[in-house]
Amino acid sequence: MEAFTAHTGRAVPLRRSNVDTDQIIPAHWLKKVTRDGFEDGLFEAWRKDGDFVLNRPEREGASVLVAGPDFGTGSSREHAVWALQNYGFRTVISSRFADIFRGNSLKNGLLTVVLDQAVVDRLWEITEADPTAEITVDLEKRQVLADAPDGSTLTAAFELDENARWRLLNGLDDISLTLQNEADIATYEAARPSHKPRTIDA
Amino acid sequence: MGRTLAEKVWDDHVVRRAEGEPDLLFIDLHLLHEVTSPQAFDGLRQAGRPVRRLDLTIATEDHNTPTLDIDKPIADPVSRAQLETLRKNCADFGVRLHPLGDVEQGVVHVVGPQLGLTQPGTTVVCGDSHTSTHGAFGALAFGIGTSQVEHVLATQTLPMARPRTMAITVEGELPDSVTAKDLILAIIARIGTGGGQGYIIEYRGSAIEKLSMEARMTICNMSIEAGARAGMIAPDATTFDYLRGRDHAPTGEDWDAAVAYWKTLRTDDDAVFDAEVVIDAAELAPFVTWGTNPGQGAPLSASVPDPASYEDASERHAAEKALEYMGLTAGQPLRAISVDTVFVGSCTNGRIEDLRNAASVIEGRKVADGVRMLVVPGSVRVALQAVEEGLDKVFTAAGAEWRHAGCSMCLGMNPDQLAPGERSASTSNRNFEGRQGKGGRTHLVSPQVAAATAVLGRLASPADLSEARTPAGVR
Structure with a gap:
C-alpha cells in the first residue's frame, strides 16, 4: 500500500449526501479484473452533465474530494476506491462515511477524513469561492488546513485510530502484519469444534 | 455484566487481542463470486501465497450470469472473461466452485444457507455487502472489500475493530398484509441510511421470533442499507429446524454439540446495547x-x-x-x-x-x-x-x-x-x-x-x- 503522510491539493466540492458506490463506479465497470483503469468510470452518470463539478476546467487536477454526509454507502465494491485513486484523488473529506467504504479506502492508502458538517460546509464555501484554494490533509498532525479568500486559515483536527494511522503512515501491508501472528491462527484452528461447517473434506 | 449475541460470537472468534490493535478474528466461512475476487487472487499470486483454508471457502457465479440461454456462450465478452477468470482462479488454487449450469449455482447469499454452510455462531464474510443476510442464523456476517478478500484467502482471519451494538426490537403482531420486506424498509426509513453506521444490529422481539428463516434473511440482508456492519437474529427452533438435514449441517454427536452451543447464542438479560430502537409491529403497513x-x-x-x-x-x-x-x-x-x-x-x-x-x-x-x-x-x-x-x-x-x-x-x-x-x-x-x-x-x-x-x-x-x-x- 502507498504510504500517506500529508497531502496538499486543490479540491472538488461535491454537495451531495448519500453518494453511494454505484454512483462512484457503476456496476458495468466491475467486470474488469484489474485494479486500474477505472478513472473514466468515476461518477460516470453524473459526468454526462457538462455542469457537474468534476467537469469544470478549474477542477482539473484536483486531488481532494469534499463530499456530503454518508459517502460511500451501498455496495462493498473496492473498485470505488480504485476509481477515486485512478482519477487522482488522494483523500476524501466528509462528515460521515459508510463503514465498508472507509475500511476499503484505508487499506488502499486513500485517506478518508471525518470532519463536522460545519467544517465541511466551510471547506465547500472556501473552495467554491476560490477554485485554486488548496487543502492540506496532514496525517502526522491529524489536521486539515485551508486558506480562506479573506486571508484567514481554517484549521480542523480529525480523528483516526492510532493503528490505522500507523499503517497508513508506513504504507504497511495488512496480510504481512497478520502473518507475523501465524502461530496464534494455528493455535485457534487447532481448538475449533468439530461441528463447524466445512465446504470440502479437508 | 452480560453480553449481547454479537459480543458472544465476536469473542468466540478472537484469534489475537492486543492493546492498541484491532482484534484479529477467525473467519468460519468465506463465500466468493466472480466480481470482487479476481484482484484478490492476483494478489495471492504476486505474493506466492496459497489459500489457507480451502475447506472454509466456496465460490459461485451470480452477478454476471445471464438468466436466458445459459447453455450458450455468454454474449458479453467482458462478463464471460470475468467468469472464466473465476473458474481459472478456483481451479488453480483448488477452491470449490459452483459455476453457471451447476445445480448448486445461485446468488451467493442464497447458496450458503441452503447448503447448510451458514450456521449459528459462525463468522461469514464475502466480498459483497449483502453478506449481512447470513446474520439471520445468528452468524456474524459482513461484507468486505477485495483487499480483505485477499486477506481472508491468505490468513482465514481479518483484523477488525469491534463495532457497537444496536437492538431493534419489534414487538407485537405484523398485520396480515405486512411482510419482512415492509418491516425492514420501514426500519431504514426510520433510522436512515447512516443510522446503523458502526453498529451490529440485533433484531429481536416477538414479531421477529415469529418470522420464518426466509423472512429473517430478508431483514438481515438489508441491514447494510441502514449502514450497519451486520444484522443478527438469535437462533431458535426455527433456525435449527431449517438447518437439520441440510448437506453441510452437522450430524450425530456433532449436531447435538452444535445445538447445545447454538442455544447459548442469546443476548443475556443483563446485557446492554449501545443503542436501542423499538418498533410496534401492529402500526406497520405495506x-x-x-x-x-x-x-x-x-x-x-x-x-x-x-x-x-x-x-x-x-x-x-x-x-x-x-x-x-x-x-x-x-x-x-x-x-x-x-x-x-x-x-x-x-x-x-x-x-x-x-x-x-x-x-x-x-x-x-x-x-x-x-x-x-x-x-x-x-x-x-x-x-x-x-x-x-x-x-x-x-x-x-x-x-x-x-x-x-x-x-x-x-x-x-x-x-x-x-x-x-x-x-x-x-x-x-x-x-x-x-x-x-x-x-x-x-x-x-x-x-x-x-x-x-x-x-x-x-x-x-x-x-x-x-x-x-x-x-x-x-x-
Whole structure:
C-alpha cells in the first residue's frame, strides 16, 4: 500500500449526501479484473452533465474530494476506491462515511477524513469561492488546513485510530502484519469444534 | 455484566487481542463470486501465497450470469472473461466452485444457507455487502472489500475493530398484509441510511421470533442499507429446524454439540446495547420507496413527500434530487405511480417463500398490458423447488417471464436491465440512481406488492386487487 503522510491539493466540492458506490463506479465497470483503469468510470452518470463539478476546467487536477454526509454507502465494491485513486484523488473529506467504504479506502492508502458538517460546509464555501484554494490533509498532525479568500486559515483536527494511522503512515501491508501472528491462527484452528461447517473434506 | 449475541460470537472468534490493535478474528466461512475476487487472487499470486483454508471457502457465479440461454456462450465478452477468470482462479488454487449450469449455482447469499454452510455462531464474510443476510442464523456476517478478500484467502482471519451494538426490537403482531420486506424498509426509513453506521444490529422481539428463516434473511440482508456492519437474529427452533438435514449441517454427536452451543447464542438479560430502537409491529403497513436511497420510503397509502417538509438541509436537497431523478411530483399518491417492469428476485427476496408469496397473489390473474414481469429465482435449487410446486406455471400463465437463477436485474450486470427512464417495482435492495440500468427508476417493494403491482400496472398491494381471478386456463 502507498504510504500517506500529508497531502496538499486543490479540491472538488461535491454537495451531495448519500453518494453511494454505484454512483462512484457503476456496476458495468466491475467486470474488469484489474485494479486500474477505472478513472473514466468515476461518477460516470453524473459526468454526462457538462455542469457537474468534476467537469469544470478549474477542477482539473484536483486531488481532494469534499463530499456530503454518508459517502460511500451501498455496495462493498473496492473498485470505488480504485476509481477515486485512478482519477487522482488522494483523500476524501466528509462528515460521515459508510463503514465498508472507509475500511476499503484505508487499506488502499486513500485517506478518508471525518470532519463536522460545519467544517465541511466551510471547506465547500472556501473552495467554491476560490477554485485554486488548496487543502492540506496532514496525517502526522491529524489536521486539515485551508486558506480562506479573506486571508484567514481554517484549521480542523480529525480523528483516526492510532493503528490505522500507523499503517497508513508506513504504507504497511495488512496480510504481512497478520502473518507475523501465524502461530496464534494455528493455535485457534487447532481448538475449533468439530461441528463447524466445512465446504470440502479437508 | 452480560453480553449481547454479537459480543458472544465476536469473542468466540478472537484469534489475537492486543492493546492498541484491532482484534484479529477467525473467519468460519468465506463465500466468493466472480466480481470482487479476481484482484484478490492476483494478489495471492504476486505474493506466492496459497489459500489457507480451502475447506472454509466456496465460490459461485451470480452477478454476471445471464438468466436466458445459459447453455450458450455468454454474449458479453467482458462478463464471460470475468467468469472464466473465476473458474481459472478456483481451479488453480483448488477452491470449490459452483459455476453457471451447476445445480448448486445461485446468488451467493442464497447458496450458503441452503447448503447448510451458514450456521449459528459462525463468522461469514464475502466480498459483497449483502453478506449481512447470513446474520439471520445468528452468524456474524459482513461484507468486505477485495483487499480483505485477499486477506481472508491468505490468513482465514481479518483484523477488525469491534463495532457497537444496536437492538431493534419489534414487538407485537405484523398485520396480515405486512411482510419482512415492509418491516425492514420501514426500519431504514426510520433510522436512515447512516443510522446503523458502526453498529451490529440485533433484531429481536416477538414479531421477529415469529418470522420464518426466509423472512429473517430478508431483514438481515438489508441491514447494510441502514449502514450497519451486520444484522443478527438469535437462533431458535426455527433456525435449527431449517438447518437439520441440510448437506453441510452437522450430524450425530456433532449436531447435538452444535445445538447445545447454538442455544447459548442469546443476548443475556443483563446485557446492554449501545443503542436501542423499538418498533410496534401492529402500526406497520405495506411500504415502498419513492426516492434514490433505501431510506427514502413511505407506506404505500402515503404520497410522494414534499422536499420542503424536511428540516435538515442535506435531506431536503437529497429529496429534491431524488424526485427530479425519479420523475415524481410532491403530493402524488404512491398508488398512482405506474411501472413498466416488475422484478421478483435477488438475495433479498429470491428464496422459495418469496416466490410462493408472489405466486399466491398473481395466481389466476394477468400481468397488466405493457408491463414486463421478470421472476428470477435466487438459486437453481430454489428454481427446482418452485417448478416442483408449479409456481413457474403460475407466473408464466400470468404473463410473467420465468428466468434462470442469478442476481439479474438487482444490479443489471447481466443483460437484465431497465432502459433509461423506465420504472420498476423491484423486490431487490437498492433504488440507487442507475442501479438497475442507466437512467432506470426503482421502487423497492415486497414480493406481494410486486405481484399486485404487476397486475394493476401501478404500485399496489394485494388488498387493491378485486376478488375476481381468471379461472385457470381461461384468458
